Amino acid sequence: MGFEEVLITPAVNEVLKAVTAKYTAVELVSSRAEVSMLLDEGLNEKMNAYGIFINELNIINWDFSEEYINAVEAKQVAEQNLIKTRTEQEQALVIANTGQRDQGPGPGQRRVQPDHHRVHLGAAHQVSDRG
Numbered sequence: 001m002g003f004e005e006v007l008i009t010p011a012v013n014e015v016l017k018a019v020t021a022k023y024t025a026v027e028l029v030s031s032r033a034e035v036s037m038l039l040d041e042g043l044n045e046k047m048n049a050y051g052i053f054i055n056e057l058n059i060i061n062w063d064f065s066e067e068y069i070n071a072v073e074a075k076q077v078a079e080q081n082l083i084k085t086r087t088e089q090e091q092a093l094v095i096a097n098t099g100q101r102d103q104g105p106g107p108g109q110r111r112v113q114p115d116h117h118r119v120h121l122g123a124a125h126q127v128s129d130r131g
Contacts, residue, residue: 007050015042026072028062035059 019038020028028035040057047054064072 003050008047008052011043011046015039015046018042025062025064025068032059 016039019035019042023031023035036057036059039059040054043054043057
């Protein structure tokens, strides 16, 4: 066995697992630069003591199963549908509330008008400009 199988491969596997465990799969893709930096730092910590220095590290491809990709896409679609449904419900409430104000009171209801013209002076005296 060479130093690659004994030293490098186990170190890469260990650091890769330690770093990627902190992220969801979606975050791994969206935070590729940050993940790459953490992998580089972790590998250099492990390997520098053996005289091996990582100068450049590239994440070429995150390989996810077809099932996982489908699940992520389904989750995104479900979240978008939920947002759409909430928006439609909010719009329907606004329209319904606006319509109720415009149409007046419903059956069995009466509109109460504020009485702006009365001034209450006391129990025995009331002044009105309504006549």
